[in-house]
Amino acid sequence: MNRFQTILALLLALMLSLTSVTMAVARGQATGGEAMVICSGYGVVTITLDEDGNPVGPVHLCPDCLAGLGLAVLPDAPTVQRPASRSAAVVAVARALPAGASLPLPKARGPPAAV
Template sequence: MKRFARPFAGVLLALMLAVTSLSMAVARGQAAPVGTMALCAGGVLQIVPVDADGQPTAPAHLCPDCALSLFVGLGEGFVLTAPQGVWLAAPAEARSSRSGGRVAPNAVARGPPSLV
């Protein structure tokens, strides 16, 4: 079953990308309305975009370049808190066993290289 699911998912994602990119291209290429007209009908205000002749046009698409900025105001930002330091005393048996280990190497110093 997994053998058929991956190619199907890939084709589905490719189709989704093709369809959404086409709608974004239409939104970018649509002419912007010249003005807006405010209509008050039944106590409800409705803004209608109009062209240069005053004829109503289709509602303007949301700018695809700025669409993701709408998610900014939906929730609180994630703020990292400072890590809390915790100090614990080592048990007595751990302190006494620290003396074991490798012996420190002897210091071997030499002078700067000679010019001769």
């Protein structure tokens, strides 16, 4: 049974890698023509042209292919920066309990018990 699981895992990994390459190739070929950027008086306009130089409409991207591309368009992870100023250390002062008093029991919705 162990050998069957190993072979099945390898076949599934191979199928996943082959299908992901197919989606990447389909995404790269989805333009359907040459993209030309024109700077006009109204701003930058991108026009897609076919092999004869005729403009074509916007490209329809397959939703099945787009589902796996979510990670490609995510923004970069934020960088951690040092604080601009120093802060003073906060020191907790323990209060003394009156003689004969015991610590109160923590309640379910109260603050955490003192350490």
